[in-house]
Amino acid sequence: MSVFESINNTSEKATDLGEKYIKTSHDYIKLKTFQQLTFSISLVVKLFAVGSLVFLGLVFLAISGAIAIGNALGSFTLGCFIVALIFIALAVLIYVFRKYIDQKIIKKVSIKFFN
Numbered sequence: 559m560s561v562f563e564s565i566n567n568t569s570e571k572a573t574d575l576g577e578k579y580i581k582t583s584h585d586y587i588k589l590k591t592f593q594q595l596t597f598s599i600s601l602v603v604k605l606f607a608v609g610s611l612v613f614l615g616l617v618f619l620a621i622s623g624a625i626a627i628g629n630a631l632g633s634f635t636l637g638c639f640i641v642a643l644i645f646i647a648l649a650v651l652i653y654v655f656r657k658y659i660d661q662k663i664i665k666k667v668s669i670k671f672f673n
Contacts, residue, residue, distance in 0.1 A: 597670055620645070 620641050628637025652659070 594671060 628634035
């Protein structure tokens with residue numbers, strides 16, 4: 559076996575290994591993309607389903623709370639006003655703690671995304 563045949567044989571093996579590595583990397587990227595896509599879609603669907611049910615519950619809770627407070631105070635309008643103030647206070651609290659909420663969400667999603 560000559561030196562040139564040995565170099566040719568070695569370069570063919572290196573080429574084959576390089577092609578195998580590229581194919582394996584491509585398959586891994588496709589699989590990882592599929593995993594992230596399904597995770598994201600699943601998260602959005604669950605968020606929509608749970609969020610819509612929670613929203614409906616809050617609407618009925620707000621209406622019943624406004625009626626109960628209105629009956630207790632003798633004024634339905636005042637009951638609605640108090641419930642509205644409660645929602646505004648909750649919105650302000652969420653706004654104040656928005657960066658903390660963002661950090662928690664980023665930490666939770668990054669664990670799933672980068673693993």
